[in-house]
Amino acid sequence: MSLGFELLGNDGLARRGRITTAHGTVETPAFMPVGTAGTVKAMTPQAVAETGTEIVLGNTFHLMLRPGAERVAKQGGLHKFMNWPGPILTDSGGFQVMSLAELRKLDADGVTFRSSVDGTTHRLTPERSIEIQLLLDADITMSFDECTTWPVEEPAAASSMRLSMKWAERGRSAFLERKGYGLFGIVQGSVFPALREESAKALTGIGFDGYAIGGLAVGEGKELMFSILDTTLPQLPAGRPRYLMGVGRPADIVGAVKRGIDMFDCVMPTRAARTAQAFTRRGELNLRNARHRDDPRPIDEHCACPACRNHSRAYLHHLIRSEEILGAMLLTWHNVHYYQDIMRGLRGAIETGSLGHWIAAFEAEQGREDIPPL
Numbered sequence: 265m266s267l268g269f270e271l272l273g274n275d276g277l278a279r280r281g282r283i284t285t286a287h288g289t290v291e292t293p294a295f296m297p298v299g300t301a302g303t304v305k306a307m308t309p310q311a312v313a314e315t316g317t318e319i320v321l322g323n324t325f326h327l328m329l330r331p332g333a334e335r336v337a338k339q340g341g342l343h344k345f346m347n348w349p350g351p352i353l354t355d356s357g358g359f360q361v362m363s364l365a366e367l368r369k370l371d372a373d374g375v376t377f378r379s380s381v382d383g384t385t386h387r388l389t390p391e392r393s394i395e396i397q398l399l400l401d402a403d404i405t406m407s408f409d410e411c412t413t414w415p416v417e418e419p420a421a422a423s424s425m426r427l428s429m430k431w432a433e434r435g436r437s438a439f440l441e442r443k444g445y446g447l448f449g450i451v452q453g454s455v456f457p458a459l460r461e462e463s464a465k466a467l468t469g470i471g472f473d474g475y476a477i478g479g480l481a482v483g484e485g486k487e488l489m490f491s492i493l494d495t496t497l498p499q500l501p502a503g504r505p506r507y508l509m510g511v512g513r514p515a516d517i518v519g520a521v522k523r524g525i526d527m528f529d530c531v532m533p534t535r536a537a538r539t540a541q542a543f544t545r546r547g548e549l550n551l552r553n554a555r556h557r558d559d560p561r562p563i564d565e566h567c568a569c570p571a572c573r574n575h576s577r578a579y580l581h582h583l584i585r586s587e588e589i590l591g592a593m594l595l596t597w598h599n600v601h602y603y604q605d606i607m608r609g610l611r612g613a614i615e616t617g618s619l620g621h622w623i624a625a626f627e628a629e630q631g632r633e634d635i636p637p638l
């Protein structure tokens with residue numbers, strides 16, 4: 265296998281592991297901030313690294329349209345282009361082409377669509393998606409798949425999943441094997457356990473460096489998502505990393521780690537920060553709210569991020585009300601730091617076999633309201 269994965273320990277079904285890539289190691293369970301267009305929005309790469317982030321996600325769809333994958337390759341690849349020397353995972357473009365592209369036309373071979381940037385016509389096939397991710401120099405490449413809609417009837421979910429499995433096989437053939445680089449397959453099948461099983465079997469039959477669970481967190485609800493994980497994860501090989509795509513809120517991540525997921529990505533901490541929302545030990549709060557106007561205390565006195573170490577709620581509230589860019593920067597830093605605090609806590613708890621206690625304490629704290637106003 266070209267991508268290293270070591271399973272360092274277990275606590276119940278939860279796993280503590282280490283992925284070794286061409287650009288460094290990733291301790292798992294890991295959270296990957298989303299760097300859509302070659303940047304984790306409102307953060308410098310140095311700030312991202314200071315939160316404890318070891319791997320970021322880049323978006324094939326956005327980067328192929330602007331500035332273009334060939335242009336990034338000419339600049340030495342995405343690591344050099346964005347000055348992120350660490351590991352990078354790129355998505356395949358499948359999700360965005362279905363949700364964002366204009367005038368898209370799906371056929372058995374791929375998708376043709378029009379760029380929302382300049383109106384030009386583009387085509388994504390399993391082979392072109394793999395090629396773009398190679399040009400970007402992604403340590404972890406994702407299979408190109410058709411994103412199943414939600415809600416969906418079982419026959420439609422089945423044909424969508426089977427198309428994705430054909431594309432996964434084509435992508436595997438197109439992928440260039442190199443040491444420290446890997447290709448992940450994506451299990452589809454919506455909320456139907458039999459389809460998930462068929463998909464997992466098809467992918468493990470082809471053989472991938474890691475396995476992602478796609479098509480969840482699309483509106484099915486947390487309980488249904490967890491039940492799909494409960495039935496799907498035992499069908500994946502224990503010796504390879506497992507990635508739950510697009511998840512999620514802190515409680516979703518904790519519940520999925522408990523079930524055996526190793527990797528996550530989500531726009532939640534960065535996107536919410538730009539609407540003044542902070543994630544904390546004691547749940548979520550919005551700094552735009554007038555109750556913070558005269559509050560000299562930090563967002564969370566136990567948080568070691570610069571927003572909490574150096575600034576008051578009153579100042580952050582002022583920045584947000586004044587639409588100052590620094591407000592979004594500091595809140596993004598806090599949210600990503602808090603997400604990485606959760607991952608550090610989960611990894612430590614799995615190592616010491618105390619995950620049950622850690623989750624009980626996490627849930628008790630999340631259940632408390634924000635600190636009362638002064």
Ligand SMILES: [Zn+2]
Nearest residue numbers: 567569572598
């Ligand atoms: Zn903080």
